[in-house]
Amino acid sequence: MVKFKSRPSTPNGKPAKRPRMAYMEDSDEERTPVKAGKKNLESPKKRMKSAAPVSGKQHAIQEQRKLLPIAQGRDALIHEIRENDVTVLIGETGSGKTTQIPQYLLESGLAGKGMIAVTQPRRVAATSLANRVAEEKNTEVGKLVGYSVRFDETSSEATRIKYVTDGMLVRELLSDPILSRYSVIIVDEAHERTLRTDILMANLKAIQQKRNKPTDRKGKGPAAALSPLKIVIMSATLDAEKFSSFYNKAKILYVKGRQHPVTIYHTATSQADYVDSALRTFFQIHTDRPPGDVLIFLPGQEDIEGLSSSIQLYANRLPQATPGVLLCPLYAALPPGQQTKIFSPTPKGMRKCILATNIAETSITIPGVKYVIDTGKCKEKRYIARSVGSGFDTLLTRDITKSSAMQRAGRAGREGPGFCFRLYTEDAFKNMPLSAEPEIRRCTLTASLLQLKCLGQDLEELEFMDKPDEENILSALAALYILGALDDKKALTKNGRDMAFLPLEPYLARVVLAARELGCVREILDIVSVLSSNSKLFFDSADQRDAALEARTKFRHSSGDHFTILNVVRSFDEIAKTETNAGKKDWCHKTYLNFRCLTEAVAIRTQLKEVCERMKIDWTASCGDNEQPVLRSLVRGLVQNAAFLQPDGSYKQVMGPSIVKIHPGSVLCDKKIPAIIYDELVYTTNIYARGVSAVPRSFIAEVPVLNHRKA
């Protein structure tokens, strides 16, 4: 039995005055509430009438819009944004800020002749928001309202509101450094502080200084013809002051959300085994509480699989009268077919139990959840910079942050009053950091540094909300130098510019450029496309491990994972010649390959071929069955990731001090290979090299930069 404190507490840790407190409702912060002001431009009624011919569905949509919490503050919001160059808007979940504000700004004429961009950290968000807003505007997406994400652009000359991924806008800087097409840029989900959001926010500050300078508008300097830029930063409640002070004390506005009350319980004592506590808590809910689905937050796949089978075991032993349990695991690497189960309605007399990673915190909203069990744990990727180019990523379980805990609790109150059981004490909650450290402080900066170099900027000089770590910058500089993207004066080389032009990680871009010299671009594009796909090529869940290994043996290649990938892609291409989409899917299913990964890889490859053509790279050049050019190309990009076998069977980095092991998922695991190169190094239970190939030692020695360093 897990003991929870009998008195529930509020999500932000303050004692509950009322037993059922609305999520995020109380706060002592001084706020500028947004209310319908007197400076109304037009009455709400008039506004709705002006919309296109009103069908029944349209009417319902417009009625719904009027009911959104943000609707009553419309005119005041427009007024504030008109008066201020930068506005920080804090909007709680369900306020409607992301769909409504762009429309308000357009309707008020505030955008002038320019476009309104709304940035999102995730692709799905950008596309689905554009669809939603187009529907509200009673038009097709791609006309007045459009979107732009990688591989998928739906916008036109007529587009005035464009939903884009933040990465897309950063890319756009390369061709249009002052983002001249836009008159308003709305940065949404700014609190997530992704690397791209931070780079964008730093650039926006500089761009606005250029575009809004009064002296320039009088006709002096190059900015004379520039139209001013409005910036709106939108975020969840935390960190408002930080955004505001970054933009010279920008005005902060608050919009209320619409969220059902969530009652929160903390455990009385801290729990040694969070998986076991989650198991007990689930059955306490299942036997004591009324119907409603349960969402359990766990750090990763391993815990999800473990807890899932324990729950199944105990559920089978319950008395017949107890409702059945429908288990739904949910993590990114799960085959999509098994993810859809979550959205289908819970069968009568059953209780759905969703076991999810962080993916359910922001990316996927699950209907019907009434109870949340929060283990208080997550996994975090963190780059450890080590002297010259020998850093590695860690992926370790750690405690979550306050903002994450609040987000998780909020997932219980989407459709009605809910309950959140935190498997940690109230003190533990109070001691959590407010929000996660921004990515710019904990991720590899190599790709961003290269992009900035192309803009004539530098990580050291650009003004960021949080400064990147010195060691991390040095490590990125070293990496780019080794790849030949920067010269010894830290200046961008021709090679570097070409690398930035390719939509690939710098090291993979270098592999493609090497393949150009060695005449094996065709093979390299096949490999690189899979490596830069988001999803994994091979599925691996505990229950089907042996069958999967068996089905895949025909792809295994003795020189390692890169050639194994090439074999898979070649087979898939063969199948694709004759099979329909369903046939390809079926083939993937039988061989335990991820259809999504291969589909994405094919899209990336197509894009890379187009880019190659523009760069005058012959992508049809092939080396046939000669493996040497392919391995040489890989070595050129992965030279930092080379390791030699030691007498004791371990591997030692060539350019760093670490002892590494070959990841168990690699085809070269347990093999004794004199020299290897690898895609990445991840520290979990050991320092593991993932994506490994065997290469002749001489290939590593012949890379120019190593000769340099010896000389």
Next chain:
DNA sequence: GAGCACTGC
């Protein structure tokens, strides 16, 4: 002997 989540002309 093992894989949090995202993104890109």
